[in-house]
Amino acid sequence: LSLHCPLTQETTGIVSAERLAMMKPSAILLNMSRGGLIDEAALASALRNGRLYAAGLDVLSQEPAHPDNPLLALSNCHLTPHMGWNTAAAKRRLTQTVMDNLRAFLSGHPINIV
Structure with a gap:
């Protein structure tokens, strides 16, 4: 699943725990748009528990990333410095x-x- 959409009231948190649970465990989530689209705690949990194979993120909800962001410690979460463009x-x-x-x-x- 590759996200390329604006952050609006309708799209904030669109990738929630419920939506992540609907994805195949072999799925890869890519976000090239806005960090607020993803519930990062739910994503970290899905990645940690093998519910999702991997994530590639060019954005986070807070940039620069807060040191305690759980996504930073996951080997199956790949981050780029918001420079994918x-x-x-x-x-x-x-x-x-x-x-x-x-x-x-x-x-x-x-x-x-x-």
Whole structure:
């Protein structure tokens, strides 16, 4: 299961103990979006008890991670420093988007207006 969604009232804690219990023990959970999507205590329990095979997390609910976060001590939980987006292709796209936005703004036709 790979998470790529915003953190909203509806998605906070969406990966709960109940949802983790529905997953196969061979499942791997990946979170590349927001830490608050996962009940980290429930995830730690599922990983520790073999209820879930592994997790790969690019985000945690608190960053930097608190030293007593139980996920840090688990060999089947792999963490990256919230830099999963940091590829050469992503940097090129980001640079191109910034350049396109500046050109459009300077020409009087702004794009990607927030």
